[in-house]
Amino acid sequence: MEDTIQHSLQALGFRFNPFEHLEASQDPHLSEYLVGHAAFELVSQLTPAVVLAPPGAGKTAMRIYVSRSCAATFGRNRPLPISYSLPEAISDNSQVLSLNQHKFHILRRGTISLLTGLAYFPELFLELSTSDHQNIGHLIYSVLKTPPADYFLGLLSSGSPLRLANRFDRSYTALPLPKPQHVIELCNTLKYANQNADLTAPSLQDFADTVQGTLKFQKIFVLIDGIDGFAGSANNPQKAAQLINPLFEQIMDWADQDWIIKGFFPPEVANFLALPKMIQPIMLDWTTEKLAQMLHRRVYTATNGRFETLDALSDIGLQGIENILAQVVTPLPREIIWLANQLLMAFEHRHGLGGDTFLKSDLDQAIAIYHSQAFAVRAT
Amino acid sequence: MTIKIPTYQADAFRYRPIIADIEQAVGQIGSGNPQPTIVIQAERGSGKTWLSLHLHRVILRELQSHPNSLLLCLTAPQELHAQKNEWFLPQEDALKLAQARENDLIANVEGVLEIGLGKIAKDLGVWQGEKPSIGELSAWILNKIQSSPNERWVILVDSVFEANWTLLAALEARLLGVLATMTNVLILITGRGKPYPWQSPYLRSQTRLLSLTRFGREEALQQIEYYNKVKEDLGISIVSNKKWEKIMEQSHGHPMANILLAQGAKIDDVIEKLLEIVEDDNDRIEVKQYLTALCPLDSFVENHLATMLDAYFPGRSYKERGRLELRREVLDKLIQTNLVHWRKGGYEIEENLRYYLRLSLQDSEGDVLIWERLCRAAQELYKKWATDFIDKPETAKQFMEQARYFVEQANQFGRQA
Numbered sequence: 001m002e003d004t005i006q007h008s009l010q011a012l013g014f015r016f017n018p019f020e021h022l023e024a025s026q027d028p029h030l031s032e033y034l035v036g037h038a039a040f041e042l043v044s045q046l047t048p049a050v051v052l053a054p055p056g057a058g059k060t061a062m063r064i065y066v067s068r069s070c071a072a073t074f075g076r077n078r079p080l081p082i083s084y085s086l087p088e089a090i091s092d093n094s095q096v097l098s099l100n101q102h103k104f105h106i107l108r109r110g111t112i113s114l115l116t117g118l119a120y121f122p123e124l125f126l127e128l129s130t131s132d133h134q135n136i137g138h139l140i141y142s143v144l145k146t147p148p149a150d151y152f153l154g155l156l157s158s159g160s161p162l163r164l165a166n167r168f169d170r171s172y173t174a175l176p177l178p179k180p181q182h183v184i185e186l187c188n189t190l191k192y193a194n195q196n197a198d199l200t201a202p203s204l205q206d207f208a209d210t211v212q213g214t215l216k217f218q219k220i221f222v223l224i225d226g227i228d229g230f231a232g233s234a235n236n237p238q239k240a241a242q243l244i245n246p247l248f249e250q251i252m253d254w255a256d257q258d259w260i261i262k263g264f265f266p267p268e269v270a271n272f273l274a275l276p277k278m279i280q281p282i283m284l285d286w287t288t289e290k291l292a293q294m295l296h297r298r299v300y301t302a303t304n305g306r307f308e309t310l311d312a313l314s315d316i317g318l319q320g321i322e323n324i325l326a327q328v329v330t331p332l333p334r335e336i337i338w339l340a341n342q343l344l345m346a347f348e349h350r351h352g353l354g355g356d357t358f359l360k361s362d363l364d365q366a367i368a369i370y371h372s373q374a375f376a377v378r379a380t
Numbered sequence: 381m382t383i384k385i386p387t388y389q390a391d392a393f394r395y396r397p398i399i400a401d402i403e404q405a406v407g408q409i410g411s412g413n414p415q416p417t418i419v420i421q422a423e424r425g426s427g428k429t430w431l432s433l434h435l436h437r438v439i440l441r442e443l444q445s446h447p448n449s450l451l452l453c454l455t456a457p458q459e460l461h462a463q464k465n466e467w468f469l470p471q472e473d474a475l476k477l478a479q480a481r482e483n484d485l486i487a488n489v490e491g492v493l494e495i496g497l498g499k500i501a502k503d504l505g506v507w508q509g510e511k512p513s514i515g516e517l518s519a520w521i522l523n524k525i526q527s528s529p530n531e532r533w534v535i536l537v538d539s540v541f542e543a544n545w546t547l548l549a550a551l552e553a554r555l556l557g558v559l560a561t562m563t564n565v566l567i568l569i570t571g572r573g574k575p576y577p578w579q580s581p582y583l584r585s586q587t588r589l590l591s592l593t594r595f596g597r598e599e600a601l602q603q604i605e606y607y608n609k610v611k612e613d614l615g616i617s618i619v620s621n622k623k624w625e626k627i628m629e630q631s632h633g634h635p636m637a638n639i640l641l642a643q644g645a646k647i648d649d650v651i652e653k654l655l656e657i658v659e660d661d662n663d664r665i666e667v668k669q670y671l672t673a674l675c676p677l678d679s680f681v682e683n684h685l686a687t688m689l690d691a692y693f694p695g696r697s698y699k700e701r702g703r704l705e706l707r708r709e710v711l712d713k714l715i716q717t718n719l720v721h722w723r724k725g726g727y728e729i730e731e732n733l734r735y736y737l738r739l740s741l742q743d744s745e746g747d748v749l750i751w752e753r754l755c756r757a758a759q760e761l762y763k764k765w766a767t768d769f770i771d772k773p774e775t776a777k778q779f780m781e782q783a784r785y786f787v788e789q790a791n792q793f794g795r796q797a
Contacts, residue, residue: 121519123519
């Protein structure tokens with residue numbers, strides 16, 4: 001179905017279907033059309049933060065947005081982004097995480113972010129001194145053991161960082177590709193620097209010394225997501241909070257050392273979080289106006305600015321489509337994106353029969369399907 | 381003597397009130413936070429490029445705070461060569477990007493940008509080695525600006541919104557996205573048409589929109605007086621001062637139109653100059669006809685196209701064509717020019733252009749009949765829609781009001797004819 005929608009949309013002047021992806025982390029165009037939600041500015045600040053929002057309200061989108069905006073300024077006296085997804089850390093059956101386990105995973109994710117960033121900006125690395133090369137090489141080799149650092153460097157062997165980024169840290173994938181020979185030079189230098197190195201496990205402090213001292217990052221952002229993303233915590237907010245609390249108990253101490261923790265959690269978790277009083281959770285609320293604006297932004301981007309509303313393709317008298325959709329749904333981005341995609345599907349179905357305009361019947365059909373399947377959308 | 385758009389000269393520049401706001405923003409650079417990017421959106425001929433050039437070459441240099449500045453013009457200003465700390469995207473490169481196949485576009489953009497960043501790197505004295513990569517050039521420029529946190533920098537980027545989006549994406553990734561986060565930098569963007577959806581929040585949402593207002597009577601008069609003084613040097617002629625009042629009334633405070641009319645140009649010549657951005661001669665003729673057909677409408681949607689075009693081209697029958705065909709043949713062509721934009725419920729022709737198109741029809745004895753015909757067609761269409769939407773009284777009422785407006789226009793100009 002998606003292929004035929006794409007085809008129909010192309011005929012209407014769209015580059016891509018802006019409503020295809022319900023999961024923000026899968027959407028390659030996400031950064032292009034995030035709307036200026038007031039919460040984005042708060043979350044981007046250099047202080048710890050907790051964002052509370054139900055599933056489908058844009059937590060992951062916001063986490064990606066913060067992470068990508070840091071990645072775009074890699075090595076420029078801005079924060080280093082570390083995307084820390086909890087389901088990835090919970091690999092055994094215990095479903096408990098101690099502070100040391102958190103530190104272990106954060107160090108590992110941080111090192112991957114560092115390597116990926118350096119692969120996109122190898123010039124930053126190549127300009128450093130030999131001893132700096134050795135320090136960074138040592139850090140990467142001593143942290144990345146399973147799989148080993150050579151595996152990660154192998155992903156860069158073609159001279160493109162895209163394979164590494166696609167597999168381990170998508171914060172960087174939208175960035176322009178560097179000169180391949182510089183990436184290869186980076187890999188060779190790191191491998192050479194590792195020879196004869198002592199592989200004692202570094203601490204978070206060692207990591208921070210390299211990141212802030214040698215590479216001049218201003219802070220380190222630890223962006224935590226997916227707390228409710230696995231069996232033990234999905235419907236158990238207390239359990240979910242217990243997983244993260246060992247880290248949250250340290251949140252202000254970490255902030256004093258420039259490690260800025262930002263959590264993106266469902267609201268039910270709030271009551272069980274060990275959150276200091278000075279951190280006021282940021283609620284991610286959506287009004288119908290904001291939701292309609294979000295659709296406008298997506299249409300605008302997908303049509304290269306030709307128009308910002310499906311009204312431009314509608315029959316006379318059918319106006320304010322995005323507002324109509326926003327008034328129908330539970331005010332969550334995921335739901336309105338789903339509904340907008342239903343509208344495209346209804347249109348596409350008729351388009352196959354020669355339609356070239358959105359009709360009220362398309363809208364009615366999409367809304368009817370939404371009402372009958374809204375529960376399924378929420379469970380997505 | 382030929383009628384021409386004058387090339388930028390510092391002496392010819394007329395003060396614009398927006399400059400005070402820009403100076404104030406420059407004064408706030410270095411206060412500890414990134415400064416909101418200034419965005420100036422205005423129509424062709426309203427003086428955006430002159431403003432950028434004048435800020436870079438004169439105003440910023442004279443400020444007590446002595447900010448450094450870089451000027452990137454994504455449409456090369458006519459008959460000017462880039463000076464130090466300036467880069468003008470050559471017209472042939474812009475054309476190359478417009479015509480590039482999708483597969484070649486990124487390579488072409490990188491090539492163009494490499495030259496641009498190379499020039500800036502040389503001007504800033506940070507160029508090293510023989511053939512640096514674009515990543516190195518970008519890093520050197522950024523290092524230079526970042527390594528002097530106590531120096532203020534103003535980055536002027538002109539003609540942005542009409543530029544190729546792939547070029548803008550690369551410019552953001554290589555330069556502007558990072559510069560926008562630096563606390564010693566202010567970015568000022570000018571352009572006409574559809575805003576580019578920058579990825580960086582510092583370029584997109586945390587911005588400050590400033591208006592480049594029209595010339596008042598005083599500035600319009602000063603502009604004509606200045607060129608009257610230097611006309612021999614420039615090889616132009618200026619009409620007798622008895623006609624100046626009429627010219628200023630017709631130009632509507634639009635700097636380019638004002639000086640063209642002062643040289644004896646007709647309204648049609650002004651329209652031709654505004655349409656010069658359409659490279660192909662045949663396309664330009666077609667675009668002008670479509671715009672003329674639609675100019676009576678403040679705002680139009682796809683459903684207006686066939687009726688208005690049929691009224692303009694009596695021999696043709698656009699109503700028989702499919703909507704998709706009309707969209708491709710007419711609307712796509714208009715949108716590509718960036719002279720037509722979707723705004724709040726419909727497409728709008730740029731305000732000044734629409735004004736001159738209307739004036740051209742209304743003021744010419746031969747063309748007033750076309751104006752009358754277009755108005756009658758619009759009236760009939762709105763009347764029909766009012767009937768079709770009888771069950772939606774609010775909508776029907778709006779359509780009836782439009783119908784009444786157009787019948788008045790048709791009657792008024794029909795009598796003149």
